Amino acid sequence: MPGLLSPLTRAVTYTRWLHLLMGAIVPLSCAMIYPGLSRPTASDWALVPVLPIPLILAVALVPGIRRAEGLQARLMLFPGAHARVRSEEDPGISAAPSTSWSQRARTGAWLLLRVEAGLAVAAVTEQLLAFTLSFAGAAAGEPDVADSLVPVSGTGWAYALLIPVSLLALAVVVTGAGALMARAARRLLGPSAKERLAALEERTERLLERDRIARELHDSLGHALTLAVVQAGAARASADPGFTDRALETIEETGRAALEDLERVLMVLRDTGRSAAARPALGEADRLLDSARSSGAQVDAEVTGPLDRVPGPVSREGYRILQEALTNVLRHAGSVPVRVRIVVEEKRLRLEVRNPLTAAASASGASGGSGLRGVRERAAFLGGEARAGRDGGDWLLHVDLPIR
Incomplete structure (x- = not known):
């Protein structure tokens, strides 16, 4: 159990989580313009991850974007002084502008991955937190205090036992997604042979x-x-x-x-x-x-x-x-x-x-x-x-x- 919960004590877990959530800002901002988020339908939600793709690919052509993304990845995806954890391992992330079409393509792939993964993690985070609030409300005698995909019906103290389950699921999702993003950053934002x-x-x-x-x-x-x-x-x-x-x-x-x-x-x-x-x-x-x-x-x-x-x-x-x-x-x-x-x-x-x-x-x-x-x-x-x-x-x- 201590080994399972150890990621929760590391600051880098939460910086990775924040890095993922920041990726959801662009598609959600586009969705607020069109089709709107006041009363979105299923088809509206399906457009949210698709609409920003042309904008993202256009931004990836700017040489300085690779440098900006590399610096963010170094700071938020890997242990370091900011995380109060010493790490002798080189993260292997380049912080130089794009100088070739290959690097621009890899930057574009990274931006797409960051946006789509950030959107997915934001949706999972929102639903698991909604479940946690619903379980707490049901345990207190007030069901459906949060808008979750699956409504929680009934009340009773037994719902309090499900609160740690939803929080643990959220921790697993955040930790796993953060580790996968760190690996992807090394592959897509890593230095080229010329930079090495x-x-x-x-x-x-x-x-x-x-x-x-x-x-x-x-x-x-x-x-x-x-x-x-x-x-x-x-x-x-x-x-x-x-x-x-x-x-x-x-x-x-x-x-x-x-x-x-x-x-x-x-x-x-x-x-x-x-x-x-x-x-x-x-x-x-x-x-x-x-x-x-x-x-x-x-x-x-x-x-x-x-x-x-x-x-x-x-x-x-x-x-x-x-x-x-x-x-x-x-x-x-x-x-x-x-x-x-x-x-x-x-x-x-x-x-x-x-x-x-x-x-x-x-x-x-x-x-x-x-x-x-x-x-x-x-x-x-x-x-x-x-x-x-x-x-x-x-x-x-x-x-x-x-x-x-």
Whole structure:
């Protein structure tokens, strides 16, 4: 019994009921004009569900009707915040205007179903409530207090036992009709294959943007924190006040750059509408090289070819790749000689970072981690490739990116 009565405790049962009753407004309004409802005959009632059909089909041609019906169906036919019920299930109802004749036809079918089903539920509701009032009147000694199809004759307390029966029948009709309308809404107002594809593409774009932001934060903040740790450790171990001052200056500059990167990323996340600051490119690689040198690394850099010929996206990703490579060197190998080669060819950008493979770097597992995985993902995103591994006694990162 509790399971049978549970739909009566759900707000969505009554919003579905209201949604169905609203569908009866159009045919009843038309019937009030013609043939009139003052003294309707059986043939008059037969015209009520037929008269509004041309109007409904004409309205279904309006693109915005599909959006309006979709929003109503989402709000009234499915559990949600309005029903004080949490539902993780997507109702699968589109709220976009019609863009094809197929969608207009489905909208027309939905409107016809809503009107006819609403009219039927309104008639059943009216009759079951009339029976309930008649049973109550008969139990109180006043028969025929309501106009029902089947007159209730006689009186007596036994009629009071039939009141719950009519109310239970009404609950069954309302619950069943509401569930069927929800299923029909998914079929007739559900997204088309094109809309599903667009939603999937939008979700993919959001995931890619989140992944890009995660890589940006990892590279920028990871580089800044690594330099700060190395510089602070070297300054503590050094007894030279001049070196300590230079280390603090480097920490300050690196931290300021990291804060600028963090602010730019937060602006994107907040969607403030302001244009975010430009991302650094390979033209600013000297800043990375100087930061690595200030941390004690002996950086030998060589740039071949004009960096200004490198397209912006490739140049920006190349900057982040170089930043991650130098960060890995400082994190895993410490202050060691580093050779950096940047070669701009007609169709390719080649970037190479080589450093001695120390025992500490071997023990830390320099070939793994999210940093190198991010480097490979950046290269693959641009149609290039990145290789990292042992090369004799050195650790070599080689990146090859197309620039056309």
